[in-house]
Amino acid sequence: MQTWVLIVALLILGLAGYYLGRSRAVASADGRAASLHSVPSYYGMYVAIWAAVPGLILVLVWLSIAPIVRDNMVLSAIPPETVTAWAQEMLPADLFAAEAEAIAASGTDGLTGPQVELLMVNIVNVAAGSSFVSPTVAGILVGPAEHMNSLGELSSWGLLVIGLGLACAGLYTARRRLAPHFRARNRVESIINVFLIICSTIAILTTLGIVLSLLFESARFFGIVPIWEFLFGTQWSPQIAIRADQVGSSGAFGAIPLFVGTLLIAAIAMLVAVPVGLMSAIYLSDYAPPRVRASVKPVLEILAGIPTVVYGFFAILTVAPFIRDLGAAVGLNVSANSALAAGVVMGIMIVPFISSLSDDVINAVPQSLRDGSAALGATKSETIRQVILPAALPGIVGACLLAVSRAIGETMIVVMAAGLAANLTVNPFAAVTTVTVQIATLLVGDQEFDSAKTLSAFALGLMLFVVTLCLNVIALRVVKKYREKYD
Amino acid sequence: MSMTSEIASEPSVSPPPQAESEARAKMTSRGVEVHYGAKRALHGIDVDILQHEVLALIGPSGCGKSTFLRCLNRMNDTIEGCKVTGEMTLDGGNIYDKALDVVQLRARVGMVFQKPNPFPKSIYDNIAYGPRIHGLAGGKEELDGIVQSSLERAGLWEEVKDRLSEPGTGLSGGQQQRLCIARAVAVSPEVILMDEPCSALDPIATAHIEELIDELRVNYTIVIVTHNMQQAARVSQKTAFFHLGDLVEHKETQEIFTNPQDERTQGYITGRYG
Ligand SMILES: Nc1ncnc2c1ncn2[C@@H]1O[C@H](COP(=O)(O)OP(=O)(O)OP(=O)(O)O)[C@@H](O)[C@H]1O
Numbered sequence: 001m002q003t004w005v006l007i008v009a010l011l012i013l014g015l016a017g018y019y020l021g022r023s024r025a026v027a028s029a030d031g032r033a034a035s036l037h038s039v040p041s042y043y044g045m046y047v048a049i050w051a052a053v054p055g056l057i058l059v060l061v062w063l064s065i066a067p068i069v070r071d072n073m074v075l076s077a078i079p080p081e082t083v084t085a086w087a088q089e090m091l092p093a094d095l096f097a098a099e100a101e102a103i104a105a106s107g108t109d110g111l112t113g114p115q116v117e118l119l120m121v122n123i124v125n126v127a128a129g130s131s132f133v134s135p136t137v138a139g140i141l142v143g144p145a146e147h148m149n150s151l152g153e154l155s156s157w158g159l160l161v162i163g164l165g166l167a168c169a170g171l172y173t174a175r176r177r178l179a180p181h182f183r184a185r186n187r188v189e190s191i192i193n194v195f196l197i198i199c200s201t202i203a204i205l206t207t208l209g210i211v212l213s214l215l216f217e218s219a220r221f222f223g224i225v226p227i228w229e230f231l232f233g234t235q236w237s238p239q240i241a242i243r244a245d246q247v248g249s250s251g252a253f254g255a256i257p258l259f260v261g262t263l264l265i266a267a268i269a270m271l272v273a274v275p276v277g278l279m280s281a282i283y284l285s286d287y288a289p290p291r292v293r294a295s296v297k298p299v300l301e302i303l304a305g306i307p308t309v310v311y312g313f314f315a316i317l318t319v320a321p322f323i324r325d326l327g328a329a330v331g332l333n334v335s336a337n338s339a340l341a342a343g344v345v346m347g348i349m350i351v352p353f354i355s356s357l358s359d360d361v362i363n364a365v366p367q368s369l370r371d372g373s374a375a376l377g378a379t380k381s382e383t384i385r386q387v388i389l390p391a392a393l394p395g396i397v398g399a400c401l402l403a404v405s406r407a408i409g410e411t412m413i414v415v416m417a418a419g420l421a422a423n424l425t426v427n428p429f430a431a432v433t434t435v436t437v438q439i440a441t442l443l444v445g446d447q448e449f450d451s452a453k454t455l456s457a458f459a460l461g462l463m464l465f466v467v468t469l470c471l472n473v474i475a476l477r478v479v480k481k482y483r484e485k486y487d
Numbered sequence: 488m489s490m491t492s493e494i495a496s497e498p499s500v501s502p503p504p505q506a507e508s509e510a511r512a513k514m515t516s517r518g519v520e521v522h523y524g525a526k527r528a529l530h531g532i533d534v535d536i537l538q539h540e541v542l543a544l545i546g547p548s549g550c551g552k553s554t555f556l557r558c559l560n561r562m563n564d565t566i567e568g569c570k571v572t573g574e575m576t577l578d579g580g581n582i583y584d585k586a587l588d589v590v591q592l593r594a595r596v597g598m599v600f601q602k603p604n605p606f607p608k609s610i611y612d613n614i615a616y617g618p619r620i621h622g623l624a625g626g627k628e629e630l631d632g633i634v635q636s637s638l639e640r641a642g643l644w645e646e647v648k649d650r651l652s653e654p655g656t657g658l659s660g661g662q663q664q665r666l667c668i669a670r671a672v673a674v675s676p677e678v679i680l681m682d683e684p685c686s687a688l689d690p691i692a693t694a695h696i697e698e699l700i701d702e703l704r705v706n707y708t709i710v711i712v713t714h715n716m717q718q719a720a721r722v723s724q725k726t727a728f729f730h731l732g733d734l735v736e737h738k739e740t741q742e743i744f745t746n747p748q749d750e751r752t753q754g755y756i757t758g759r760y761g
């Protein structure tokens with residue numbers, strides 16, 4: 001409650017600061033705004049920032065730190081008798097018997113980590129008046145709960161008072177500093193600069209966090225399964241025996257079949273998508289009459305909006321049987337879940353990416369180049385092949401790359417159409433599986449995150465990350481080299 | 488049908504069926520009107536362009552010089568909403584004939600644009616582009632020869648001979664303009680249309696291009712748009728003065744500059760016209 005009051009108050013103070021700062025700046029220049037160093041609104045913004053931002057930062061910091069401080073204070077203040085009573089009620093008898101002495105001697109320090117967490121949850125529930133706690137426990141914990149509530153109250157009021165104080169102080173000092181020669185514009189710009197840096201840092205840190213969490217979990221996996229076995233093993237069957245007497249569950253973590261499967265399906269998809277997408281882009285940009293273009297392009301883009309699950313239906317219900325029957329007709333043995341079906345449907349899914357992006361880059365090639373080529377007596381197709389496509393190539397490569405990443409990262413179509421069998425094969429008529437499909441199946445349902453089976457998902461994720469990263473780096477190189485040659 | 492094949496097979500032999508005085512007319516324009524959407528940009532232009540002659544088009548900005556020039560090789564086709572009516576011939580064949588192959592027409596009527604538009608390719612490939620498309624060179628050596636002579640004629644060879652593999656877009660504006668002239672010359676068209684080819688050039692390069700035009704006249708027919716009166720007087724045999732979409736005067740350059748009939752022409756030439 002107090003926090004919301006404070007935030008609203010900060011915003012109002014900021015607004016007030018804006019007008020106060022502006023009017024003060026104008027007044028300090030005897031009403032001649034032109035003689036100020038900056039436009040008056042910059043002075044207003046400067047004061048507004050000083051009024052609102054420190055308080056908002058305080059709120060953020062306070063809200064993230066205060067609960068921790070509060071919990072620690074509550075825990076350390078619980079008398080050992082209360083802890084004993086609670087433990088007697090909540091812990092299994094044998095555990096309680098083992099720990100009773102330690103608890104009686106040192107209160108909460110006698111509990112294990114998870115037990116302390118449980119206790120804390122109970123206290124929070126009691127404090128909130130929730131009915132998740134049995135009345136007996138509620139009776140025992142009434143003291144700590146009240147303690148927690150009073151601390152919380154204190155913290156909220158403290159935040160409100162300090163926040164308002166900061167805001168007023170900021171407003172006052174910032175406003176006092178204003179003078180005609182004060183460089184408000186530069187100050188505001190540098191504050192905005194800092195803000196932008198913080199935002200981009202957040203993005204970078206998030207990426208870093210994702211990579212680190214992948215790395216840590218993968219490291220745990222590689223502690224169980226040697227890394228070379230994972231990288232070069234040709235056998236993938238991630239079932240591990242839970243009990244020693246189980247059969248047929250030795251567990252093999254060779255990732256090669258998965259990566260071969262992924263690359264096979266992605267390659268088939270690109271074989272379908274690149275020609276179709278590029279050709280339709282060329283048709284749309286250089287051949288289609290404006291009316292056709294205006295209606296075909298949106299239709300193509302609708303393709304991009306179809307959920308991949310629906311493509312999956314299409315793959316299993318239409319494309320896979322069709323390919324199987326076709327194969328049967330020419331005497332080929334095509335599996336019901338074939339890489340071909342998944343790849344073709346994935347290719348269709350990717351077509352709008354390539355065609356729409358390529359169409360944009362092809363259109364961006366200046367008309368003067370087309371005219372120049374036409375004036376030399378080149379035909380349309382000569383112009384496109386020798387002038388337009390080379391000029392648009394960086395963008396087309398970029399579009400294809402985006403498509404490859406989509407293909408490699410795509411899960412749903414493959415789950416439905418290509419299956420789960422980790423066969424090591426490049427035969428497009430066989431059933432294969434991909435990295436993302438395996439990650440999905442490994443983590444479906446309730447899992448404990450300490451077996452090799454679940455941890456292998458993180459190793460696969462890491463590999464996938466590394467592969468796509470390499471792809472991007474290579475593509476950037478290619479595009480750059482090309483740019484140097486042509487721009 | 489027959490007209491097309493005539494144009495394609497024996498361009499210079501077929502005598503136009505017109506009167507004796509027009510026997511040397513390479514291109515003719517009769518009542519040509521151009522509309523951009525609803526806006527009329529040219530109001531019935533009648534001009535004869537004689538073989539081995541340089542025709543200069545002059546006139547205030549926006550009067551339709553570029554528009555008329557683009558009619559001569561049908562570059563207006565690519566502009567949306569642009570409609571050309573009237574009759575226009577090349578060696579007696581109607582170039583707006585439905586059966587005519589535009590690509591072939593443009594191979595015979597080359598063009599240098601008002602704004603330089605080099606391809607994003609190397610300098611060499613920029614020049615070799617046209618000859619390669621039309622199969623003008625038998626081998627690598629012959630192609631090298633075409634590239635060199637074209638660049639020499641445009642006065643660019645000395646500047647770029649050591650950097651032929653560098654991108655043409657990396658040249659300066661004036662160099663790009665000369666590159667485009669060399670590119671047009673490389674395919675040896677019969678008619679060359681030049682839209683202010685010297686607007687970005689220094690006096691030395693301009694003199695070079697004017698020499699080139701003089702030299703090309705021996706074999707080709709040239710139409711040049713220019714805002715520079717001295718240039719028109721120096722390089723052209725005939726001059727046409729355009730004003731607000733009308734062809735006001737068209738006659739011997741000598742005469743138009745010494746004895747203009749229309750007062751608009753007089754005003755423009757003497758600089759009294761805004
Ligand atoms: N693509 C176009 N769409 C619509 N109107 C156009 C287009 N191109 C030219 N026009 C119009 O046609 C008229 C003649 O233009 P044009 O480019 O032929 O002039 P110009 O004589 O070449 O002028 P400048 O000396 O400035 O190059 C102008 O009024 C112009 O606005």
Ligand SMILES: [Mg+2]
Binds near residue numbers: 552553554601682
């Ligand atoms: Mg013009």
